[in-house]
Amino acid sequence: MMSSMPVKGKRFVCSECRKMVQIEYEGGVKMTQVGDMEVYRQMQLSEYFGTQSEPYLYDIGLCSQCYERSPYKKDEERIIEIIELIDRLYAERKRSLEEISALVEPKAIASVWEVESIKNILGERLETIFGDKHMAKSKRKRQVEDLLRRKRSDIANALIADAFRDGRVAEIVADYEVRIEENLRELERLLKEGEIVIKVKRTDEPENLNSYIVTQDTIRYPVEGSAKEYFFFEVELDSSQIFEDLKMNEESFSMEYTIDLKGIDEIIIGKLQL
Numbered sequence: 001m002m003s004s005m006p007v008k009g010k011r012f013v014c015s016e017c018r019k020m021v022q023i024e025y026e027g028g029v030k031m032t033q034v035g036d037m038e039v040y041r042q043m044q045l046s047e048y049f050g051t052q053s054e055p056y057l058y059d060i061g062l063c064s065q066c067y068e069r070s071p072y073k074k075d076e077e078r079i080i081e082i083i084e085l086i087d088r089l090y091a092e093r094k095r096s097l098e099e100i101s102a103l104v105e106p107k108a109i110a111s112v113w114e115v116e117s118i119k120n121i122l123g124e125r126l127e128t129i130f131g132d133k134h135m136a137k138s139k140r141k142r143q144v145e146d147l148l149r150r151k152r153s154d155i156a157n158a159l160i161a162d163a164f165r166d167g168r169v170a171e172i173v174a175d176y177e178v179r180i181e182e183n184l185r186e187l188e189r190l191l192k193e194g195e196i197v198i199k200v201k202r203t204d205e206p207e208n209l210n211s212y213i214v215t216q217d218t219i220r221y222p223v224e225g226s227a228k229e230y231f232f233f234e235v236e237l238d239s240s241q242i243f244e245d246l247k248m249n250e251e252s253f254s255m256e257y258t259i260d261l262k263g264i265d266e267i268i269i270g271k272l273q274l
């Protein structure tokens, strides 16, 4: 599948009144990385509008007039309350994650590892390498180095697991849980499964066009003097995903934080006396 497509601009279309606002991006037609699913969705949309050969993205929402008349308008205060609550919770989480990352010192953790823990991390293959009594020491070292290369994620996970056993990290986690407690209960009360909220976009603002990544190939900038209008988009909130994301544990930490493994191999090889 392709994840990039030629994009010259965007057409915001109102799903109610069919009003269309067309925006040109700086740089004219450029390959823009929107993601596989989005390329497919855009192909379907340009087929629907009968404009297959025109390099414009379609974005279907509600224009501001139709939004004013929509049921979302009446529910606006509650929706804003939900969005602000979620933003606050994610900000708290980010703050705690940063505090934890500042405490995680991979080399300090690995330097107190016992040979027994290293065996647990590297598994049976290590036993086999050491079990061969006739193997030359240099060969043994090479094989362990190769094993270490293949076990990057196990090593990183073990470092994070140990970091989370540190009393100071446990304190940050406990503090985070206390801080978010009240907001979390409030969110549970407000948020229904599959809740639809409204996301606002201004047509003349730069936009990251990929839902998963941000690079210079995914952000496009409308040209000076582009029409300035607001469009409103439905976004379905996956409440169980949000509650899952807000957890703070080894797994969620390792999803977001890349542990620095520099110097770790040397420490392990030293412990194994190779």
Ligand SMILES: [Zn+2]
Pocket: 014, 015, 016, 017, 018, 019, 062, 063, 064, 065, 066, 067
């Ligand atoms: Zn409209």
